Amino acid sequence: MARELRAQLSSSRGGWRLYVVVRGSVDPWPEHVFGQGDRVPTFTERAAALKALGFVQAPAAEWEWTECSADPDDPASPVWLLASVWVRSRTEGAA
Template identity: 60%
Template sequence: MAREFTAQMSMHRGRWRLYVVLLNTAERWPEYGFDRALPVPTFTERMNALSALGFEPVPGAAWQWTEDSGDPEDPASPVVLIAAIRVRSWTGVAA
């Protein structure tokens, strides 16, 4: 059975990036850079990025968007959007 992880997508240094969170490990988190700020990567682009990293959404998973703040102490600070989805190591087998 494939292990499950959380993949997140956020803006970093003016560009969107997608990464898979690997907790309790010293391994480098797999990351995919979209090399742009706009437009926001499409569903298809995100799925292709996950595949390139060797992951796929777990059955029934959907992207969830969260609004955060660049500075939690300042309500006027810029908004930071983070997308997340549960993923598993790619099995290569259609469900």
């Protein structure tokens, strides 16, 4: 069975970044930074970024979106989006 990892997409510093969480690794996690802007990267852009990092979306996996707040007790607190999906390495995903 192919090993699945969690990829996350978050808005940060005026842009979006996609990274793959590799627990237990001392190396930097694979990461792709999208250009500046508020527009959420499209599904196609996210898939291309994953491919460039050496990953593919796992079969039947779907992107999950979560709204995060700096202060959950304050409804006026700024929010940001965090998305995640299960991925496999491209070599395992092709098998």
